[in-house]
Amino acid sequence: MEDAEWECTVEAPVNIALVKYWGKRDSELILPYNDSVSLTLDEEKLGTRTTVRYSASYEEDSLVLNGKPTVISSRLSNVIEEIRRAFRKHAVRIKMNAQDLMSMSRYRFRIETNNKMPTAAGLASSASGMACITFALCTALGITESVDMSQLARLGSGSACRSIHGGLVQWEAGKEEDGSDSLAKQIYPASTWPELKFIVLVVDGEKKKVGSTEGMQRSMATSEYMLLRPKQCKDRIQEVCWAFQAKLFPALAEVIIKDSNTLHAICRDSYPPVNYLTRTSEALIDFVHRLNEALGDVCVAYTFDAGPNCFVIFEEKHESLLMWLLLHTFIENDVIDPTIHRQPKWDDDELAKYTAIIDEFSNYRNSVKSYYETTVGSGPKVVNAPRLI
Amino acid sequence: MEDAEWECTVEAPVNIALVKYWGKRDSELILPYNDSVSLTLDEEKLGTRTTVRYSASYEEDSLVLNGKPTVISSRLSNVIEEIRRAFRKHAVRIKMNAQDLMSMSRYRFRIETNNKMPTAAGLASSASGMACITFALCTALGITESVDMSQLARLGSGSACRSIHGGLVQWEAGKEEDGSDSLAKQIYPASTWPELKFIVLVVDGEKKKVGSTEGMQRSMATSEYMLLRPKQCKDRIQEVCWAFQAKLFPALAEVIIKDSNTLHAICRDSYPPVNYLTRTSEALIDFVHRLNEALGDVCVAYTFDAGPNCFVIFEEKHESLLMWLLLHTFIENDVIDPTIHRQPKWDDDELAKYTAIIDEFSNYRNSVKSYYETTVGSGPKVVNAPRLI
The missing domain is CATH 3.30.230.10 (Ribosomal Protein S5; domain 2)
Incomplete structure (x- = not known):
């Protein structure tokens, strides 16, 4: 033996x-x-x-x-x-x-x-x-x-x-x-909300200048916002759990967006300041808010960890619209599979509305080199x- | 009459x-x-x-x-x-x-x-x-x-x-x-510290998407960081007054930098988030921290209002070094007056140190279209x- x-x-x-x-x-x-x-x-x-x-x-x-x-x-x-x-x-x-x-x-x-x-x-x-x-x-x-x-x-x-x-x-x-x-x-469990979808957009950044361990230390030592953080997180977690149980996506999305922004606000508030987001990351933030405005509700959320990549979260029903828009604004052309992603059927008003968004972000064409689509998993x-x- | x-x-x-x-x-x-x-x-x-x-x-x-x-x-x-x-x-x-x-x-x-x-x-x-x-x-x-x-x-x-x-x-x-x-x-009064100098670097930005009145309203309504702000400002003002009285530039500079970053952190923490800084603004932030690191002390401060322009503050003794570096990194060539700005006399070590900084920010050459040099005034x-x- x-x-x-x-x-x-x-x-x-x-x-x-x-x-x-x-x-x-x-x-x-x-x-x-x-x-x-x-x-x-x-x-x-x-x-x-x-x-x-x-x-x-x-x-x-x-x-x-x-x-x-x-x-x-x-x-x-x-x-x-x-x-x-x-x-x-x-x-x-x-x-x-x-x-x-x-x-x-x-x-x-x-x-x-x-x-x-x-x-x-x-x-x-x-x-x-x-x-x-x-x-x-x-x-x-x-x-x-x-x-x-x-x-x-x-x-x-x-x-x-x-x-x-x-x-x-x-x-x-x-x-x-x-x-x-x-x-x-x-x-x-994952089965609670199977309609949740994720796209991970890989944004090219320089190698992180400040690792997350170092970033956290700076924030702990220098950002006063950290004083509010434990209570803020408890409150926000309650909201997330409530929205998850009720399967209310806009409520969930708003907390997700806010907490991502708070993390990066704290990084900026640290001394010396830390920035994990690139111009493309910032444009993706604007894009999501712009799309939600067009949709009249918070149908899409973004979140960024200590890096430039964007995690986009949404419900299945918005998948084809969101993918089409992302593919025509940010995602590099040669990674698109045209057999999977066809233009959604739009009436004239929708066409005008969504074409305007595509045009607004035309400076960022091909700024996202690769992406992953995925769902919630069971561990x-x-x-x-x-x-x- | x-x-x-x-x-x-x-x-x-x-x-x-x-x-x-x-x-x-x-x-x-x-x-x-x-x-x-x-x-x-x-x-x-x-x-x-x-x-x-x-x-x-x-x-x-x-x-x-x-x-x-x-x-x-x-x-x-x-x-x-x-x-x-x-x-x-x-x-x-x-x-x-x-x-x-x-x-x-x-x-x-x-x-x-x-x-x-x-x-x-x-x-x-x-x-x-x-x-x-x-x-x-x-x-x-x-x-x-x-x-x-x-x-x-x-x-x-x-x-x-x-x-x-x-x-x-x-x-x-x-x-x-x-x-x-x-x-x-x-x-x-202005006469307290006549050696203080300012350079205002005009950074081209798109027209502000969110005016400061609207930005303030969003922050008041949505950023929890605002809860800490009144007390934080009182404390920081005390530090500013103390540093000013003692004419301790590094102490003054650290508060100035921190408070600028806090403002922009609060903007990012607002919902929807607000961003007044461009890539060039961010590079100027990095540049100042990088230069202070090379100088071994906080000899240069930056501050940004609700816009992309960078207000650089320093003491007269650092003027020629700072101007030379800015002119060779950020400021557009044709606004330079070569009769005013000559390269400071550097020994080999200094030459290597400052050339490295110039090289690091070479992507931002000509990103600042104009600048103003000025001092504290008497009203x-x-x-x-x-x-x-």
């Missing part, structure tokens, strides 16, 4: 914060300053796949990230050690037989993890990546049900904790110093259960 | 807020939501000149603005009526003889006012304009000493009240409903005292 090698494969999705996490109350344990809430995306397009091979005969843990051997960071190392500790507790609790316990305690992991979208491009690959590795290791050790995986993933990357669940997910900041109450929980999944190899 | 015509000419300067006015507690009386503090510029380059002709024989008030006959706005009309009312009170108080009182009460004004810089280009021409007309009319009626001209000018354009005084000026929001305690006062002045014509 000592030389036995095992393998399992899992996938975990990206999540998009609707009320944002910004600022840490403890940077070692990655305990956030405020509550946040997110939607977990379908992992098919925006997610991570991780295969773990493990054996008591391996000498050390190792990591291959997107095909490249990579040093295990101290944060990931924390996650792995915490998972081992959690396993030992679990083994004692279930009175595991001594031989299994000894063997499994000596497991070392060969982690191979691949993001389905560009890494470090502001597409939350660190969230799905850390969630995926956590889920893979817990699956390997058979402890997915007996631990809180959101707490373990959080140690690797704060927002990763929200990718452990599907649907609408809340991460409570918690109050305990050891982080024991800083957990992510599902509020509503991490096991692709191949643990098996001997 | 009835047909006698009089004339006087005055000038009033632009002022630049260091801690900004944003939001009204009463929009009719233009009573601000928070205290603000400003520096009055020298009126030679950035100011307004107003000539008033007046006679009891004229039938009505009239206005010629920058050479064009212009309808008197309701705000300006308020100012004129309040000045007439103030004159009558004054006349009673000094027991003016009846004939003079009757004659002067019937005066109508032909106001001719010219801005020395482009109007409505975000160069605070409304502040100097309203201050100048107020000062001209009060000069005409001989009441400059017996009224608070800052209160009268405020009715025409909020920030105009600060242009009534020279040097460092504080506008107290006040608490009274009738605005009787919402006054601008000089804190320190409105009478160019020609009232005389019979």
